[in-house]
Amino acid sequence: MDISNTTKDDYKRWEDKKLNNFIYQPDKMMVEIAEAESLKKSEKTKIKDLLDQQNIVFYEFKSMKGTTPSALLSLSKQLGLEDFDYNPKSDKTGLTPITVQNDLNTDDEYVPYTTKALNWHTDGYYNHFDESIHSWLLHCDEPAKQGGENTFLDHEIAYILFNQQNKNILSLMDNITYTIPENKKTGRKSVDGYVFSFENKYKKLHMRFTMRENNIHWNENAVKEVDMLKEIIKKSERYHVKYKLDYRQGVITNNILHNRSSFTNLGNQTRLIYRIRSKKRVVF
Ligand SMILES: [Fe+2]
Numbered sequence: 001m002d003i004s005n006t007t008k009d010d011y012k013r014w015e016d017k018k019l020n021n022f023i024y025q026p027d028k029m030m031v032e033i034a035e036a037e038s039l040k041k042s043e044k045t046k047i048k049d050l051l052d053q054q055n056i057v058f059y060e061f062k063s064m065k066g067t068t069p070s071a072l073l074s075l076s077k078q079l080g081l082e083d084f085d086y087n088p089k090s091d092k093t094g095l096t097p098i099t100v101q102n103d104l105n106t107d108d109e110y111v112p113y114t115t116k117a118l119n120w121h122t123d124g125y126y127n128h129f130d131e132s133i134h135s136w137l138l139h140c141d142e143p144a145k146q147g148g149e150n151t152f153l154d155h156e157i158a159y160i161l162f163n164q165q166n167k168n169i170l171s172l173m174d175n176i177t178y179t180i181p182e183n184k185k186t187g188r189k190s191v192d193g194y195v196f197s198f199e200n201k202y203k204k205l206h207m208r209f210t211m212r213e214n215n216i217h218w219n220e221n222a223v224k225e226v227d228m229l230k231e232i233i234k235k236s237e238r239y240h241v242k243y244k245l246d247y248r249q250g251v252i253t254n255n256i257l258h259n260r261s262s263f264t265n266l267g268n269q270t271r272l273i274y275r276i277r278s279k280k281r282v283v284f
Helices: 008-020 041-054 068-079 108-113 155-165 220-235
Strands: 030-033 056-061 096-098 118-121 135-142 150-153 178-180 191-193 241-243 249-253 257-260 272-278
Touching: 008 155, 030 041, 041 056, 041 068, 041 249, 068 135, 068 272, 118 220, 150 155, 150 249, 155 220
Parallel strands: 030 056
Antiparallel strands: 056 249, 096 272, 118 257, 135 249, 135 272, 150 241, 150 257, 178 191
C-alpha cells in the first residue's frame, strides 16, 4: 500500500495486518501438491492465500506425470505465471537450470551459476522497466549436500520497516535511484531503476534492489536512504524466512527479496535448481 497516496488509517491497518499475521515457519507456508499437472482447487486456494498474505509460498510435489521441466511449465500455467523472462541461460521454454558452470567468467551477473553466496536482491533489477520481473519460481531438482540455503524477506515488509524509520521514501521511488553501467561482455546497455514503485498494472509494490557493491551507482540524493534500507534488510531477522529446498520442493514469490548461502557439491550430488521468471504477478 502506497504510504504517500493513502490515508494514515488505511496504511496503518495494512501495516498491522502484514506484521501481525507474518509467518516465519516455512512448514506453515508449504502446500503439498498431489499432482503437479492438475492442481486441486484447495491447493490453489492455499497458494493464493499465502501469496496474498506474504508474497511467498513453498510447495512440494507428491507426484508428477512427466519430467520435472514439463511439470513446472504446467504448474506455472495453472498459476498464471506467464510471459517468461528469456535470458542467455534459459532454454527455449523459458526455464533456466541453475547449476554450477565452470566455464563462466566472474561477472556479477553470473554468480548464480557458481557455488558462491548470493547477496540480497530482487530478480531483474537490471532489466528495463517494461521487462520487469513480477514473480518467479525456484524448484529444487537436487539440493547441495552442504549449504545452498535461501533466506527470503517480503519486500512489502522491508518497505514498512523503512517507513517506520524514515519519512523520505520518495527518494527511493525515483526512476534513477540507481544506475547499472552497461555490460560490455554481455552487450547489456546501462540501466536505471527505482527501488520501490507502485507504477505497474497491479498497483502493487514492486521492488528493484541489489545489495551488491560493484558496478552500481546510487544517486547522491538516495545514498543515505539506501544505506538505511540495507541495514534494515540485514537486521530484520525476525521477518527472515530461511529455508533449504529439498527434492521435489519449490518456492513461488511475487519477486520478494532473497539471498543464497554458498554451497558445496559433493560426490555425485550436484545442486540443480530450475528457475522461471515471469513478467506477471501470480494471478488466478
Ligand atoms: Fe534471485
